[in-house]
Amino acid sequence: MRLAFISDLHGNIHALTAVKRFLAEHIVNQVIVVGDLVGYGASPGPVIDFVKREGWATVLGSSDIRVALDVGNRVDRAGVAEQVLTWTRGMLSPEQMDYLRRLPPGGRIMTPVGRVRYAHGSPLDPEKKLDLMAADRELEALAEQLGARVVVVAGTHVPFVRVVGETTFVDPGSVGLSLNHEPGADVAIVDCVGRRPKVTLHKVPYDFSSSAFDIMAWNLPPLIADVIRTGRMG
Secondary structure, eight states, X not given: OEEEEEOOOTTOXXXXXXXXXXXXXXXXXXXXXXXXXXXXXXXXXXXXXXXXXXXXXEOOOHXXXXXXXXXXXXXXXXXXXXXXXXXXXXXXXXXXXXXXHTOOSEEEEEETTEEEEEESSBTTBTTSOOOTTSOHHHHHHHHHHHTOSEEEOOOSSSOEEEEETTEEEEEOOXXXXXXXSSOSEEEEEXXXXXXXXXXXXXXXXXXXXXXXXXXXXXXXXXXXXXXHHHSSOO
């Protein structure tokens, strides 16, 4: 069984389209979106429609929560992100907002190597991020509690894999706003065969200049366009 995990699409339709072409060349059994369809990018509606049309398994991300449940505009969340999320709320149709509200906080799937658990934040608390740099004993305890051989979380925008004991922890990075100092869309492919799952991290090239142009055309913060072009913040 081969699974593809993508996350943090952030309204970047150009990156998402390139990822679909990439996945057509790397046959997978299932594509799973680990949250944050919206936020930052200039095409939140088209990204939601794209994922819905593809029928990919999708969970709720932190930006999705702040848009669909209207929990933004907090003093401690002022800045570029909140500006774009406010703009995003005005761009989505009632149907698209309802789609986000109906997304589950997490999911699981049984594979030949054991259970895979996935969520945007911590599988035990969607309001918190899981620290994949935590002590081994903390991650081992979580894996035992989840009964999982693979745990996939997101939100850092940086691809990452760590094996602790018998469990593989994965952050697939970001499709729409990667921060690992290289422009492109991040994809994690997990081959669930043999004794231990095999994870490969991919950087998919796409027309990031068009994504950056869309940001400027909608008068969204120029900083976002710079991040899209460079793969780094600041």
